Amino acid sequence: MAAVHGDAHGHGHDDHHPSGIMRWVTTTNHKDIGTMYLWFSFTMFLVGGFLAMGIRAELFQPGIQILEPELFNQFTTLHGLIMVFGAIMPAFVGFANWQVPMMIGAPDMAFARMNNWSFWLLPVAATLLVSSFFVPGGAAAGGWTFYPPLSVQGGLGVDLMIFSVHILGASSIMGSINIITTILNMRAPGMTLMKMPMFVWTWLITAYLLVLVMPVLAGTVTMLLTDRHFGTSFFNAAGGGDPVLFQHVFWFFGHPEVYIMILPAFGIVSEIIPTFSRKPLFGYSSMVYATASIAILSCVVWAHHMFTAGMPTVGQLFFMYATMLIAVPTGVKVFNWTATMWQGSMTFETPMLFAIGFIFLFVIGGFSGVICAIVPIDIQVQDTYYVIAHFHYVLVSGALFALFAGVYYWIPKWSGRMYNETLGKWHFWLSMFFFNLTFFVQHFLGLAGMPRRIPDYNLQFADFNMVSSIGAFGFGLTQLLFLYIMISCIRSGEKAPQKPWDGATTLEWTHLPSPAPYHSFEKPPVVN
Amino acid sequence: MRSKSVVALTGVFALALYSSMAVGSKYNLPEPQSVIAKDIYDQHIMLMWICLAIFIAVFGVMFYSVLKHRKSLGYKAANFHHSTIVEIIWTVIPIAILVVMALPATKTVIAMKDTSSPDMTIKATGYQWMWGYDYLQGEGEGISFFSKLSTPKAQVENKETKGKDYLLEVDNRVVVPVGKKVRIILTANDVIHAWWVPALGIKQDAVPGFIRDTWFTADKPGIYRGQCAELCGKDHGFMPIVVEVMEADEYTKWVSAQSTTAVKTSMHVENK
Numbered sequence: 041m042a043a044v045h046g047d048a049h050g051h052g053h054d055d056h057h058p059s060g061i062m063r064w065v066t067t068t069n070h071k072d073i074g075t076m077y078l079w080f081s082f083t084m085f086l087v088g089g090f091l092a093m094g095i096r097a098e099l100f101q102p103g104i105q106i107l108e109p110e111l112f113n114q115f116t117t118l119h120g121l122i123m124v125f126g127a128i129m130p131a132f133v134g135f136a137n138w139q140v141p142m143m144i145g146a147p148d149m150a151f152a153r154m155n156n157w158s159f160w161l162l163p164v165a166a167t168l169l170v171s172s173f174f175v176p177g178g179a180a181a182g183g184w185t186f187y188p189p190l191s192v193q194g195g196l197g198v199d200l201m202i203f204s205v206h207i208l209g210a211s212s213i214m215g216s217i218n219i220i221t222t223i224l225n226m227r228a229p230g231m232t233l234m235k236m237p238m239f240v241w242t243w244l245i246t247a248y249l250l251v252l253v254m255p256v257l258a259g260t261v262t263m264l265l266t267d268r269h270f271g272t273s274f275f276n277a278a279g280g281g282d283p284v285l286f287q288h289v290f291w292f293f294g295h296p297e298v299y300i301m302i303l304p305a306f307g308i309v310s311e312i313i314p315t316f317s318r319k320p321l322f323g324y325s326s327m328v329y330a331t332a333s334i335a336i337l338s339c340v341v342w343a344h345h346m347f348t349a350g351m352p353t354v355g356q357l358f359f360m361y362a363t364m365l366i367a368v369p370t371g372v373k374v375f376n377w378t379a380t381m382w383q384g385s386m387t388f389e390t391p392m393l394f395a396i397g398f399i400f401l402f403v404i405g406g407f408s409g410v411i412c413a414i415v416p417i418d419i420q421v422q423d424t425y426y427v428i429a430h431f432h433y434v435l436v437s438g439a440l441f442a443l444f445a446g447v448y449y450w451i452p453k454w455s456g457r458m459y460n461e462t463l464g465k466w467h468f469w470l471s472m473f474f475f476n477l478t479f480f481v482q483h484f485l486g487l488a489g490m491p492r493r494i495p496d497y498n499l500q501f502a503d504f505n506m507v508s509s510i511g512a513f514g515f516g517l518t519q520l521l522f523l524y525i526m527i528s529c530i531r532s533g534e535k536a537p538q539k540p541w542d543g544a545t546t547l548e549w550t551h552l553p554s555p556a557p558y559h560s561f562e563k564p565p566v567v568n
Numbered sequence: 569m570r571s572k573s574v575v576a577l578t579g580v581f582a583l584a585l586y587s588s589m590a591v592g593s594k595y596n597l598p599e600p601q602s603v604i605a606k607d608i609y610d611q612h613i614m615l616m617w618i619c620l621a622i623f624i625a626v627f628g629v630m631f632y633s634v635l636k637h638r639k640s641l642g643y644k645a646a647n648f649h650h651s652t653i654v655e656i657i658w659t660v661i662p663i664a665i666l667v668v669m670a671l672p673a674t675k676t677v678i679a680m681k682d683t684s685s686p687d688m689t690i691k692a693t694g695y696q697w698m699w700g701y702d703y704l705q706g707e708g709e710g711i712s713f714f715s716k717l718s719t720p721k722a723q724v725e726n727k728e729t730k731g732k733d734y735l736l737e738v739d740n741r742v743v744v745p746v747g748k749k750v751r752i753i754l755t756a757n758d759v760i761h762a763w764w765v766p767a768l769g770i771k772q773d774a775v776p777g778f779i780r781d782t783w784f785t786a787d788k789p790g791i792y793r794g795q796c797a798e799l800c801g802k803d804h805g806f807m808p809i810v811v812e813v814m815e816a817d818e819y820t821k822w823v824s825a826q827s828t829t830a831v832k833t834s835m836h837v838e839n840k
Binding site: 113319367 | 658
């Protein structure tokens with residue numbers, strides 16, 4: 041496929057870098073930065089997970105036992121913010137850092153120093169966010185969507201959250217510009233856009249979405265900040281503003297954000313399914329077009345989060361139709377994955393299990409998404425546990441499962457060692473079981489009338505809440521198994537061959553040894 | 569082989585048991601008590617069937633493939649990678665299905681937004697953390713009261729046994745006559761709240777400084793319970809909504825009883 045020899049001999053001649061902590065502080069190497077992104081996001085995943093355990097512990101039984109209502113609201117708010125901005129998004133950026141240069145045959149990211157800066161902003165932002173629990177008044181408690189006027193009422197915790205979101209936004213924008221520039225300018229000779237691996241395509245489109253909407257979020261939180269402290273009335277009716285304006289601007293960011301968290305997941309799954317089916321991806325170009333249409337549609341559906349906020353009939357109908365349309369390109373993707381598996385020669389290592397689990401559960405989340413898109417039904421399920429179930433099916437069994445799949449898939453290349461396959465399968469099946477135990481019942485809770493974000497509930501909701509909490513504790517513990525698998529893989533796993541997956545076709549497997557050398561593709565490969 | 573089928577059977581039974589817990593019990597949408605709620609209920613059921621059919625079709629194919637097209641069975645991979653015809657077909661069919669879903673939904677949206685010519689109008693105001701009601705027009709005009717959670721604090725703190733309507737009971741219920749079109753006008757005093765009564769099929773945000781409206785016509789007398797559905801701070805989980813639907817003559821009696829006490833109630837709250 042290509043003619044390159046340059047890097048096939050392990051350690052490059054200029055493999056020098058500072059050692060110890062300074063290696064990580066000063067690094068401009070995409071692999072080091074990718075590693076830091078991944079460890080950071082896993083740490084935040086544990087913090088956010090701890091908050092989730094608190095929430096489920098309080099909801100284990102009716103009555104107030106562990107968290108007072110105000111603290112409960114802080115837990116739900118920070119759980120959402122940390123998982124979205126601290127865990128899922130940085131994890132995908134970590135994947136982009138590791139994989140994009142290797143998959144397009146580039147030596148590093150385009151802006152290597154900026155790459156360092158966009159990572160090191162994250163721990164600062166995370167510190168602001170987590171430390172807000174300890175300031176007077178506690179952390180922000182208005183939900184991860186922090187609607188005013190409620191978020192105008194909060195204390196110092198809300199300001200810390202606003203600054204944290206600013207910093208995270210700056211980090212994301214820099215990261216995205218870096219990814220766009222790298223992909224557009226640094227592809228190996230012969231790799232035209234329509235020859236790029238699907239993961240690279242999805243990240244290219246995601247990065248454009250990020251550049252489009254992160255400034256909008258920054259604007260929103262700035263308006264909130266000035267409303268709180270500098271006497272403006274953007275969101276205050278008494279001063280001529282409108283609280284619903286916030287919701288429009290927030291969701292103009294927020295809905296594309298949902299796709300920012302799922303498109304790279306599609307990309308990872310689109311790499312894994314063909315590899316383990318030993319068959320090329322079905323409908324490559326329709327996959328690219330579907331990804332692009334999802335991204336474009338995602339910018340014109342935001343008000344479906346606001347069907348109960350009060351909107352003219354025409355507005356409700358427009359946003360309902362536009363939202364339903366997203367099911368078409370999403371369906372195309374699912375059909376393409378199925379057709380890729382069809383008549384393949386499949387094996388079911390852990391990455392493949394997580395990828396199939398992803399498709400299976402993501403489709404359930406997609407169905408409940410269509411149901412939520414139907415305005416009359418959404419009137420019933422809006423702000424209930426049904427919606428909680430819906431977006432956890434999309435974000436946990438969607439984005440998170442794809443991340444797990446990707447880690448198992450690429451860890452041999454990253455670390456040069458294999459993970460324990462038996463434990464990996466245990467991790468998958470336990471995650472699968474406990475995830476569904478936690479979230480499937482929440483559909484019923486929502487239909488039966490349990491609102492979200494409440495610390496206590498009527499007795500009719502008691503049994504399913506207990507089931508859900510047990511599931512959540514199981515799911516949380518299972519993720520410690522993942523940590524163990526990864527640590528033992530990195531420390532003492534079996535040596536990985538250059539290409540442990542015989543169906544893999546992308547450059548990092550065909551051209552680079554395992555582990556990938558510190559500097560790879562200093563001379564670009566040629567892709568035919 | 570035998571042990572495998574036993575495992576499979578157990579799985580199917582567990583799944584059936586699990587779903588029977590939900591179907592036809594309090595774990596579906598509540599029994600609809602208005603035209604709109606009935607429409608919503610029916611459309612939800614219809615969508616569930618459509619989704620189930622698609623689910624079985626797609627995963628039937630996928631799991632057939634997973635079972636048969638395995639390397640361990642010696643299956644050799646084919647090498648096809650696109651088919652324009654197939655791709656067009658599976659783009660067009662979903663669009664057709666979506667149109668089928670959208671048609672009844674569109675009718676319902678237009679119906680639920682039609683708040684014109686009501687028999688009576690009630691203003692609901694969200695407060696942190698209770699509801700205020702003003703009967704603005706129709707029989708009972710002028711009635712005004714606040715409606716607060718009546719569950720004792722001791723039950724929340726687990727010092728007393730929780731009752732059947734735990735957290736879903738209030739001191740003053742919203743009372744309306746059966747079969748009359750009731751328009752609810754909503755606003756809020758501090759932050760955004762949402763007025764939700766599942767059995768009547770309405771949920772509408774109450775936005776401070778603005779007016780929103782919605783409507784319902786209750787089919788039969790009864791007590792219908794709901795909760796605030798928009799996070800409104802500390803006691804968001806503790807501001808229920810209870811609507812009591814009465815026969816016309818009982819409602820008239822209730823109105824005449826109120827006209828004497830209503831003034832006192834609102835005075836009492838303002839003085840507090």
